[in-house]
Amino acid sequence: GAGVSQSPSNKVTEKGKDVELRCDPISGHTALYWYRQSLGQGLEFLIYFQGNSAPDKSGLPSDRFSAERTGGSVSTLTIQRTQQEDSAVYLCASSSSGMETQYFGPGTRLLVL
Amino acid sequence: TQLLEQSPQFLSIQEGENLTVYCNSSSVFSSLQWYRQEPGEGPVLLVTVVTGGEVKKLKRLTFQFGDARKDSSLHITAAQPGDTGLYLCAGAGSYGKLTFGQGTILTVHP
Structure with a gap:
C-alpha cells in the first residue's frame, strides 16, 4: 500500500513498562507528525519531524515520551514507564513538506493496565 | 495558546x-x-480553506470560512447514513502543525 502504516495496531501493556510505536510514512514525504487522540483531550499534536530533525517537540507531554526518525523515513515513538493516562490512540501523519496535506495512518491503540 | 471550539459535540439526525x-x-x-x-x-482531509469569506462545495457538503478567518462551518444537505462519522476542524500553524477542535460525532439514521 502507498499510505501511512503504523504498528502495532493495538498494544496492551502494564503500567511501568516501556512501549515503542512505529510509523512508516508515505515514501518521499519529508515531514512527519505524531498526534495523540484520547477521549478527554481530543486530538493533540506531539512532535514534528522534517527529515531526521525535530524542530517542534512542544507537544510531548513529559520526558517519558521521546521520538526519533532515521533515514528520513521510519519514525519510532517511545513511551517509558507507561502510566494509565497514556492510554490513547497514537496517530502518525506525513506530508510532502511542512505545509502540505497531511495523510494519517490508522493509529496504534495503546491500553495501559 | 490557539484554541478551536467545535459545536455541537453530538448530532443525531434522520436521513434527508x-x-x-x-x-x-x-x-x-x-x-x-x-x-x-x-x-x-x-482522519481524512475533506477541504482546506485559506481566504476569508471563502466558500467551497464538495457534493452535498458546503464549507465556509469567516471574513476574519477565525470561524468556519460545515453544512451537509440531505444527510445520508454514509455521512455518519467524526468530523474535525483543524487550524494549521507553523510547520503545518494542526490544532484540532473537539470533534462532532454525527449519526444519520436511515
Whole structure:
C-alpha cells in the first residue's frame, strides 16, 4: 500500500513498562507528525519531524515520551514507564513538506493496565 | 495558546435532514481544514480553506470560512447514513502543525 502504516495496531501493556510505536510514512514525504487522540483531550499534536530533525517537540507531554526518525523515513515513538493516562490512540501523519496535506495512518491503540 | 471550539459535540439526525457544524477559533490560523474520521482509521482531509469569506462545495457538503478567518462551518444537505462519522476542524500553524477542535460525532439514521 502507498499510505501511512503504523504498528502495532493495538498494544496492551502494564503500567511501568516501556512501549515503542512505529510509523512508516508515505515514501518521499519529508515531514512527519505524531498526534495523540484520547477521549478527554481530543486530538493533540506531539512532535514534528522534517527529515531526521525535530524542530517542534512542544507537544510531548513529559520526558517519558521521546521520538526519533532515521533515514528520513521510519519514525519510532517511545513511551517509558507507561502510566494509565497514556492510554490513547497514537496517530502518525506525513506530508510532502511542512505545509502540505497531511495523510494519517490508522493509529496504534495503546491500553495501559 | 490557539484554541478551536467545535459545536455541537453530538448530532443525531434522520436521513434527508440538513445539518451545520461550527468551528470557532480564538485566533487566526494560516488555514483551516475539515477532516472526517471513521472508527479504526485516521482522519481524512475533506477541504482546506485559506481566504476569508471563502466558500467551497464538495457534493452535498458546503464549507465556509469567516471574513476574519477565525470561524468556519460545515453544512451537509440531505444527510445520508454514509455521512455518519467524526468530523474535525483543524487550524494549521507553523510547520503545518494542526490544532484540532473537539470533534462532532454525527449519526444519520436511515
